[in-house]
Amino acid sequence: MTPELVIYDLDGVLVDSEWLVAEVWSTELAAYGVEIAPIALIERFAGKTDTSMAEVLAAETGAAPARAMLEAVHASASEALKTNLQAIDGAGDALAASPFLKCVCSNSGPDRIRASLTKTGLHRHFEEEALFSGVEAANPKPHPDIHLQxxxxxxxxxxxxxxxxxSVTGVTAARAAGVPSIGFLGASHIADGHGQALLEAGAAMLVERHADMLQAICAL
Ligand SMILES: [Mg+2]
Known part of the structure; x- marks a missing residue:
């Protein structure tokens, strides 16, 4: 197909943030006496909002109120991202070469979306009004609201x-919006078997490298 618009997720598609943020969560939870490894957090919560993650972990562990967890994580995560966040290999070149309209639909908050794009130099590929946050929508992904917006x-x-x-969360949202999706496997946190999960959630195909993305989109 020749699409008019390509909608990019941010975390795990354009920027390699999932490990960094999961490590922050794991460290902050350990301070409350709760031991959960970063990989376990990624398996359960990748693609979800920090708010929904905090609500689930606060209810499950009783370690601290969700709001206190969120404040601690946000402060540490923004430091970690400012220092260590990197674009996923080839993302900048692929965005520069893409002839289609483009936007970002992310379950991260608006400040983190802008900070992440700026830190990695990818902000130049997107208009300010082309950044959509699930935190600002009535319902975040897996609901279709930001894709529809x-x-x-x-x-x-x-x-x-x-x-x-x-993420399965994001593919589910795309499916609910009626938009075909490509499952991207190029981030550092992606484990064996994840591609199958994305296909089962409704992804039309899988891509492992940004260098192959344009060809994959046209082959849809
Ligand atoms: Mg993601």
Whole structure:
């Protein structure tokens, strides 16, 4: 297909943030006496909002109120991302070479979206009004709200767009919005078997490297 609009997820698609943020969560939880390894947090919560993650972990562990967890994690995560965040290999070149309209639909908060894109130099590929946060929508992914918001803003139908996603949460949201999705496996946190999970959630195909993305989109 030749889409009019490509909708990129941020964490795990454009920036390699999932390990960094999971390590922050794990460290902050340890301070409350709760031991959960970063990989276990990624398996359960990748693609979810920090708020929903904090609510689940606060209810399960009783270690601290969700709001206290969130404040601690946000402060440490923004430091870690400022220092260590990197773009995923080839993301900048692929964005520069893509002839399609593009936007970001992310379950991260608006400040983190902007900070992450700026730190990695990817902000130049997106207009300010092309950044959509699930935190600001009525419902975050896996609900379709931010994908539908992006389609409406660009005046593009769901069949003329493509979503690039690394999480089951995001692929589920794309499916609910009626937009075909490509499962991206190029982030450092992606484990064996994850591609199968994305296909089962509704991804139309899998891509491992940004260098192959344009060809994959056209082959959809
Ligand atoms: Mg993601």
């Amino acid at each position: 992006a389609l409406a803003q660009f005046g593009v139908g769901p069949g003329a767009a493509v979503v690039i996603e690394d």
